[in-house]
Amino acid sequence: MDLKGRVHKFGDDINTDYIISGRYKFKTLDMKELAKHVMEDLDPDFYSKVKEGDFIVGGKNFGCGSSREQAPLAIINAGISAVIAKSFARIFYRNCINTGLPLIECDTDRIDEGDELEIDLHKGVLHNSTKGLDIPITPLPGVMLKILSDGGLVEHFKKYGTFKFD
Numbered sequence: 823m824d825l826k827g828r829v830h831k832f833g834d835d836i837n838t839d840y841i842i843s844g845r846y847k848f849k850t851l852d853m854k855e856l857a858k859h860v861m862e863d864l865d866p867d868f869y870s871k872v873k874e875g876d877f878i879v880g881g882k883n884f885g886c887g888s889s890r891e892q893a894p895l896a897i898i899n900a901g902i903s904a905v906i907a908k909s910f911a912r913i914f915y916r917n918c919i920n921t922g923l924p925l926i927e928c929d930t931d932r933i934d935e936g937d938e939l940e941i942d943l944h945k946g947v948l949h950n951s952t953k954g955l956d957i958p959i960t961p962l963p964g965v966m967l968k969i970l971s972d973g974g975l976v977e978h979f980k981k982y983g984t985f986k987f988d
Contacts, residue, residue: 825903825924825941827875829933832864836880836907837887838914840864842896856892857899872901879933880907885914894918904941906930906948919966922974927960943967 846859861868878897884907885893894917897905904924918925926941928948937952946961972978
């Protein structure tokens with residue numbers, strides 16, 4: 823699974839209400855509509871700047887807050903291919919894998935707004951093309967890579983009827 827895109831960078835402790843504000847997540851189940859409001863409390867123009875395949879990059883504790891799946895689903899529907907951060911809130915991490923959104927843990931200090939990145943999830947390599955450097959990433963377990971490649975946990979079960987990891 824290879825990913826390429828441009829960086830949209832945020833800081834530490836980005837909670838799920840910053841990702842998708844509560845004023846929207848209870849009004850509609852239309853993920854395309856929710857996607858238009860991703861990160862808007864931190865950057866009102868975020869949705870208009872995103873191109874298909876781009877990345878959200880954060881610091882520590884990305885995704886803290888509520889456990890609702892609207893946050894990763896809205897990110898996916900905004901066209902973001904992965905979220906990269908130093909660390910993730912536990913339930914957000916699982917919700918992302920379950921919904922098919924790749925998460926990459928690494929040191930994000932040398933990644934800046936607008937940088938172009940290439941990521942090979944199977945090899946565990948993040949290449950910052952803008953700066954010409956490789957950044958080690960925490961590899962995802964094979965089971966999670968399989969779930970992601972199937973499009974999330976529901977799609978995995980539809981395909982196999984059970985957990986299948988070979």
